[in-house]
Amino acid sequence: MLVDNITLLIKAGNGGNGAATFLRNGQTAKGGPDGGNGGNGGNIYFQGSTNTSDLKQFRFQKKIRATDGVSGKRKKLFGKNAHHITIYVPIGTRITDMDSGSVIEVTDTTTPFLLAHGGSGGRGNDEFKSSTNQTPMYAEKGTLGEEKKLLLELRLIADIGLIGLPNAGKSSLLAVLTNATPKIGNYPFTTLEPNIGMLGKHPIADIPGLIEGASRGRGLGIAFLKHIEKTKILVHCIDSADENPQKAYDIVHQEFQQYSASLLNKPEIILFTKTDLATQEAIKKNKEILQNKGKKVLTCSIYDQESLDLLKQALENLL
Ligand SMILES: Nc1nc2c(ncn2[C@@H]2O[C@H](COP(=O)(O)OP(=O)(O)OP(=O)(O)O)[C@@H](O)[C@H]2O)c(=O)[nH]1
Ligand SMILES: [Mg+2]
Structure with missing residues (x-):
């Protein structure tokens, strides 16, 4: 069966939270802030491919989610950025954002389209220290990754x-x-x-x-x-x-x-x-x-x- 019409939810990864921690070790009982930044969430891209000829792959997988960025840690450790995901679709696929109505036509195998932007990692409290506040207690939370509902339609491209x-x-x-x-x-x-x-x-x-x-x-x-x-x-x-x-x-x-x-x-x-x-x-x-x-x-x-x-x-x- 030719699957030429499908709806799909995509959710980019959330940003990891920044950490609010303070340096503590054998020598330092009351050290300064040392919370690292969170990593960025994974983006979701779409790209044309000649290795797939219809949209069958999405028949049972209705939601695709990229992973979240890792939270920052003490000792100024930055959380890892999440991997991006690329979803390959046949050439001739038209992707409609069902909320905004914007449309993308996939016509080649070389252009990646960023459809859902991953959230940014939050900054750890180390980044907030200043001359007036040497011990900030707060850190940023990571922002949410974009979530979209897409309609994928395939038009075979024949001469x-x-x-x-x-x-x-x-x-x-x-x-x-x-x-x-x-x-x-x-x-x-x-x-x-x-x-x-x-x-x-x-x-x-x-x-x-x-x-x-x-x-x-x-x-x-x-x-x-x-x-x-x-x-x-x-x-x-x-x-x-x-x-x-x-x-x-x-x-x-x-x-x-x-x-x-x-x-x-x-x-x-x-x-x-x-x-x-x-x-x-x-x-x-x-x-x-x-x-x-x-x-x-x-x-x-x-x-x-x-x-x-x-x-x-x-x-x-x-x-
Ligand atoms: N003798 C002969 N029979 C043919 C020729 N071309 C097609 N046929 C026969 O005509 C019938 C219909 O052929 P199809 O190719 O299935 O026709 P179609 O236009 O694709 O039909 P639909 O898919 O139903 O729209 C089949 O029995 C074929 O074997 C031909 O050049 N000579
Ligand atoms: Mg026929």
């Missing part, structure tokens, strides 16, 4: 998105173009969650089929449209034997329009699939019907390597 009605052959195409092994079946809604494969260095996403009303929650498609929001190219798959390709095309486009018009502005290749199952006449007629869209129209069969090579070429050119 190419395969779209179309259910059963159009999207997953089959992903399987022959890439190393991915999606489930393929001769029935609608075989794909229940997005699959990703690599075409050379370009990720391709295969999403569940879209049907009329998807943007209002029918079928499965709408929840996954967000995964193709950021693709550079769409490949619109239509069965070559479809008796009404115009309708097949329009249904998917209408759902796009409802969801986000920006999807309509992406470069799109119209791809008639499964040519081995259709007659030449049907293919020719269908191509003509959609020729007027001003998009590149291609045909392919997963059993026709030449057609797949032409498709790859067209994709490379567009990227």
Whole structure:
């Protein structure tokens, strides 16, 4: 199961308290203040990683806490600073602070984001001695670490998105173009969650089929449209034997329009699939019907390597 949506509590470490102590030893019965400072609490950072592809790791761990700074001790001993924590999330994760509403998009593997600041260690009484007060009795307490409630949402970042009605052959195409092994079946809604494969260095996403009303929650498609929001190219798959390709095309486009018009502005290749199952006449007629869209129209069969090579070429050119 693709976990693409999760809430998470994070709590940075509290600062350690400063100590209020006085030097006492065999030679000194009434020494001056010697309380050390407390250590700082651990920060919590988020950083992108390519070693994780979804948010599964947080499914059962709903709270992450960094450790507290250690309190100061007598003999001016400073408490240790706590270790910082870095939480690795997939690239394409959007992190929303549910209280402030501020949003961070994780788009690379090199930028750490400080999400919860650890508390500062309190100063020990040694730091408070002055000419007017040589024996301060007080020390600072450490401050509290920040606590935040976060919403983590994952948008897969793919360069190419395969779209179309259910059963159009999207997953089959992903399987022959890439190393991915999606489930393929001769029935609608075989794909229940997005699959990703690599075409050379370009990720391709295969999403569940879209049907009329998807943007209002029918079928499965709408929840996954967000995964193709950021693709550079769409490949619109239509069965070559479809008796009404115009309708097949329009249904998917209408759902796009409802969801986000920006999807309509992406470069799109119209791809008639499964040519081995259709007659030449049907293919020719269908191509003509959609020729007027001003998009590149291609045909392919997963059993026709030449057609797949032409498709790859067209994709490379567009990227
Ligand atoms: N003969 C032939 N069959 C194909 C071809 N491409 C796909 N199919 C078959 O068409 C059916 C549907 O293929 P899928 O790849 O699962 O279709 P999909 O678009 O991913 O479907 P959903 O996930 O339900 O949206 C399967 O039975 C495939 O074997 C092709 O080029 N030739
Ligand atoms: Mg599929």
